[in-house]
Amino acid sequence: MKCNRWLFYFLFIISFSYAQQQTSKTPLTDIIQTIEQQFNVKFSYVVEDVASIHIEKPAATLSLQETMEYLNSKIPLNFKLLDQRYITISVLNKSFSVCGVVLDEESKTTLPGASVRISNNSKWTVCSKNGSFNLEDVAADATISISYIGYETKNFKAKEFFSINKKCKEIYLKSSKEELNPVLISLFLTSGLQKTTDGSTVLNTKKFGILPGLTEPDILQSIQTLPGIESSNESIANINVRGGTNDQNLMLWDNIKMYHSGHFFGLISAYNPNLTQKVVVTKNGTSAEYSDGVSSMIKMSTNNEIKNKISGGAGINLISADAYIEIPLTKNLEIDLSARHSITDMVNTPAYSNYYKKSFQDSEINADNAAKNSDSDFSFYDYTAKILFDLNENHQFRANFIGINNALNYAENQNQNTTKTSSLSQKNTGYGGNWKAQWNSRLSSFVSSYFSRYNIDARDYRVSEDQLLSEANEVIETGTKLNVYYDFNPNLKLLNGYQINETGMLNQTRVSAPFYSSTKKKVLLNHAFFSEIEYNKKNSYVRLGMRINYFQKFDKLLFEPRINFRQKLTKELALKVEGELKNQTTTQIIDFEDDFLGVEKRRWQLVDNNEIPIARSKQFSTGIDFNTNNWNIELTGFYKIVDGITASNQGFYNNFQFKKANGSYTNKGIEFLINKTTTRYSTWISYTFNNNNYNFESFTPSTFPNNLDIRHSVTFGFNYTVYNNLKVSVGGIWRNGIPYTKPVEGNETVQNGNNTFVNYDAPNSLNLDDFFRLDTSISYHFNFTPTVKTTLRAGIINVTNQNNTINRYYKVDPDTSGKAIEINNYSLALTPNVSFRVNF
The missing domain is CATH 2.40.170.20 (TonB-dependent receptor, beta-barrel domain)
Known part of the structure; x- marks a missing residue:
């Protein structure tokens, strides 16, 4: 019985502590019901817009107008009085700031260099050394995409970042089990180029920014910006890595060994950059699973x-x-x-x-x-299926x-x-x-x-x-x-x-x-x-x-x-x-x-x-x-x-x-x-x-x-x-x-x-x-x-x-x-x- 009594006290303390933590935050749906009863009004809203939001209760002494102003200042929703009886709740079109911290789902360690992008917008950033990010002027209905090489990409609605009110949201990414080392430099020369811990360079064509002379993220042209890689005659079919000939480069496309690299007999990459998402270039220290390609x-x-x-x-x-x-x-x-x-x-x-x-x-x-x-009569074409x-x-x-x-x-x-x-x-x-x-x-x-x-x-x-x-x-x-x-x-x-x-x-x-x-x-x-x-x-x-x-x-x-x-x-x-x-x-x-x-x-x-x-x-x-x-x-x-x-x-x-x-x-x-x-x-x-x-x-x-x-x-x-x-x-x-x-x-x-x-x-x-x-x-x-x-x-x-x-x-x-x-x-x-x- 004594043991059970201590267990009861322990559970009570835990429950009480948890309840105390929640007293400062109340589900918005509960607050809406209270306001409806207090002022005899009716709210019109989409349930999904308010379901995940918790905030501090407005003071009971506030008037209806002051209560609406309080709610508008606290959350990314627009509370609008149509008349003294009806109130609408809608997602704001105006912009605000969002912040978050990106972590590994398994180890809970931060992921510095993770890419954070706003869909349908050119705005983006990368996480700092402690895995955090901050974006200004984000529309409430925008989709925020968070990605990191070797991890599965996650997408969120911007309003989800306000469900915990003022505290930066923690985002956990799951490893995709790719055999690729963590990113060392997330923004290298241009967006879409990254440097990994093992010294290899990664080109992500989907996130490719811009490089001199290029109108497409041409894979084999882009890598010539790296030191030690060049073409002595401007031909993609003649890429020379640390003084080696072109046939000394191992070319793999989705693990298939390729013996041909260029259209127009060497002036254009034969690999469609808009389908090819990642290119890894290794000059030395190659993994033991690969041979061939002595350069x-x-x-x-x-x-x-x-x-x-x-x-x-x-x-x-x-x-x-x-x-x-x-x-x-x-x-x-x-x-x-x-x-x-x-x-x-x-x-x-x-x-x-x-x-x-x-x-x-x-x-x-x-x-x-x-x-x-x-x-x-000269022509070329390429096609892929997966x-x-x-x-x-x-x-x-x-x-x-x-x-x-x-x-x-x-x-x-x-x-x-x-x-x-x-x-x-x-x-x-x-x-x-x-x-x-x-x-x-x-x-x-x-x-x-x-x-x-x-x-x-x-x-x-x-x-x-x-x-x-x-x-x-x-x-x-x-x-x-x-x-x-x-x-x-x-x-x-x-x-x-x-x-x-x-x-x-x-x-x-x-x-x-x-x-x-x-x-x-x-x-x-x-x-x-x-x-x-x-x-x-x-x-x-x-x-x-x-x-x-x-x-x-x-x-x-x-x-x-x-x-x-x-x-x-x-x-x-x-x-x-x-x-x-x-x-x-x-x-x-x-x-x-x-x-x-x-x-x-x-x-x-x-x-x-x-x-x-x-x-x-x-x-x-x-x-x-x-x-x-x-x-x-x-x-x-x-x-x-x-x-x-x-x-x-x-x-x-x-x-x-x-x-x-x-x-x-x-x-x-x-x-x-x-x-x-x-x-x-x-x-x-x-x-x-x-x-x-x-x-x-x-x-x-x-x-x-x-x-x-x-x-x-x-x-x-x-x-x-x-x-x-x-x-x-x-x-x-x-x-x-x-x-x-x-x-x-x-x-x-x-x-x-x-x-x-x-x-x-x-x-x-x-x-x-x-x-x-x-x-x-x-x-x-x-x-x-x-x-x-x-x-x-x-x-x-x-x-x-x-x-x-x-x-x-x-x-x-x-x-x-x-x-x-x-x-x-x-x-x-x-x-x-x-x-x-x-x-x-």
């Missing part, structure tokens, strides 16, 4: 959440038009569709003309050759499809009776599916599988020789991967997994007269086991991993350790260390003479561990990050060795052009970035220093500058929000010209039998003139209706119309008794573009 990984992901209403959009610019739609069929089933097509079939715009000239200046289809009476199905909250299934196509038909009238017809088709299709399972609070798994197929086919009819040349390059790859995650606690996680890939490649050449046919096929099966442990708590982050690769055809094992470490030394200063070993079993061979009309000069090849060895990279980098008062300063030094490259995949224009040899390149460099970002403006400047050299032991000299030895490179930019819906951006690029090789003066060509060749001097001993380009963009956002958003953007690439030489080589001139002539390739001229988008 970088570019991982693209589309929408992965089932929505509760239809959304979509459409847009057009001077190059293409696109549309996408996300259709929830039921509460646990959704289908997403997108399509994009060039508009060049209907109209030739200034942007198209400049892109065309840039793409085909160094090919049989030479836009400047006025002597040719020719006609060309099915999202949630069996329940613990099991999610996804299926994806992507198709990319570039098509070129070219006819040249050489005389009244003869027409030369050529065609080129370039495609990449991919199918993929995955299953994500949460078995308990600690154990989860992710299974993914894909099929990828790349084809390029060319048909070149040579009238003068009455000869038909047909060429084909095909890649077929299938892959399956199993990831198993175990969370020891919120700070310590373990990943184990297995991956199997089979890659087949075909290269075919056929000539009609005299008849010649060559077909080469290769297949390679790879197995990999990987394991890594990740620790992330307060000021320390470390990820240690090991990947073991087994190549069945060669009976070869490769071990690849990985490290990614970050330690805060002070509140503002952090030290970072990254290192990795990686391998690559695919490469692109470059043929400057005959391949694919000279438009596309690269063929995918599979390693044979002999003439084409497995490429292996070793990379180490270390640096510091400094963050304070919206300033972000990064300094990184790196050392990178890539062994197993071949002379044929480097594109030499020197005496090694037709030689076969294996070698390596070593790149030592520094990357520096300083960025000041606020909700109103962002400004940045980055600098990259590279010292990039080849080493081919069988060549003389054996060591010489890399084709991509761009010693100094600077990018800069300034974004400014003029008004909430008007933004401008100005920026540019300056860098040293790439190396080139000049013929020996006075002895420019040499004879070898019946053939004449250019007699080159020391390889890559000269550099082109410095490259400079200034770009600008402007963006204007407005709403047709509360649910339909529109954006108008205009951009100019190369505002000053700088005539930059991006490549130089020499060839034997058949019309001048075998002398060498200089061939220059030039960058884009002044190129304007305009885009208009509607989203709902």
Whole structure:
């Protein structure tokens, strides 16, 4: 009995304390009933508008008018006396301030950097270091959207923030179990760009702000603003990361490995940015679950959440038009569709003309050759589909499809009776599916599988020789991967997994007269086991991993350790260390003479561990990050060795052009970035220093500058929000010209039998003139209706119309008794573009 008595007292005290806390707040519905009885009036209102509101009771001594004034001052509702008998309650149209604190649902820790946006409005902010936010002038009926990378987005009506009266609302976000590290810098260069703890950069295209020259959040153009990433010839199909060639970048689209990256033969990203929501770029310290791509990984992901209403959009610019739609069929089933097509079939715009000239200046289809009476038909398109199905909250299934196509038909009238017809088709299709399972609070798994197929086919009819040349390059790859995650606690996680890939490649050449046919096929099966442990708590982050690769055809094992470490030394200063070993079993061979009309000069090849060895990279980098008062300063030094490259995949224009040899390149460099970002403006400047050299032991000299030895490179930019819906951006690029090789003066060509060749001097001993380009963009956002958003953007690439030489080589001139002539390739001229988008 004594025990029961103490229990009774304890419960009584708790109940009394709780009652005391509630005495100061009364449900508004109760207050309304009291007022109706006290003053003999009737209220007219929507129950949902008042159901969640609690306030202090108005004093009983107040008059009816004073009571209405009191209520109007306390809550975001409009109490209006129609007469002495009837009173209406409505949601205010006027604006007010709201505040909140965003926390992790499981650990209850704050989420600094979470994004807070007002729907149908350009107003937004990010949470401070303590996870709090404050927005001014918010309409009572506005929807506030709160999101954070790796967490499920939540939406609230603004009036919900007043249910607790003057106290900032606590918002708890649930982890979406994405394998992505917490955000370190939430606003990086522009809205939509973020920096994560493991050093990778995330581009969120849905939240993309503005970058110089861009009218769309072009994925592969946007990442070139980052230090250490550039394109030596302005082509998306030739992105160079820390001195590596484009084929050394692992491209993943929803876990499908892609072998093609650009429309218009490299000038436009082949991946629709309006459907692709997140892009993760990693230069070093890659997770052990990934291999291939000895220079970088570019991982693209589309929408992965089932929505509760239809959304979509459409847009057009001077190059293409696109549309996408996300259709929830039921509460646990959704289908997403997108399509994009060039508009060049209907109209030739200034942007198209400049892109065309840039793409085909160094090919049989030479836009400047006025002597040719020719006609060309070029088009491109891409399309995607995705099915999202949630069996329940613990099991999610996804299926994806992507198709990319570039098509070129070219006819040249050489005389009244003869027409030369050529065609080129370039495609990449991919199918993929995955299953994500949460078995308990600690154990989860992710299974993914894909099929990828790349084809390029060319048909070149040579009238003068009455000869038909047909060429084909095909890649077929299938892959399956199993990831198993175990969370020891919120700070310590373990990943184990297995991956199997089979890659087949075909290269075919056929000539009609005299008849010649060559077909080469290769297949390679790879197995990999990987394991890594990740620790992330307060000021320390470390990820240690090991990947073991087994190549069945060669009976070869490769071990690849990985490290990614970050330690805060002070509140503002952090030290970072990254290192990795990686391998690559695919490469692109470059043929400057005959391949694919000279438009596309690269063929995918599979390693044979002999003439084409497995490429292996070793990379180490270390640096510091400094963050304070919206300033972000990064300094990184790196050392990178890539062994197993071949002379044929480097594109030499020197005496090694037709030689076969294996070698390596070593790149030592520094990357520096300083960025000041606020909700109103962002400004940045980055600098990259590279010292990039080849080493081919069988060549003389054996060591010489890399084709991509761009010693100094600077990018800069300034974004400014003029008004909430008007933004401008100005920026540019300056860098040293790439190396080139000049013929020996006075002895420019040499004879070898019946053939004449250019007699080159020391390889890559000269550099082109410095490259400079200034770009600008402007963006204007407005709403047709509360649910339909529109954006108008205009951009100019190369505002000053700088005539930059991006490549130089020499060839034997058949019309001048075998002398060498200089061939220059030039960058884009002044190129304007305009885009208009509607989203709902």
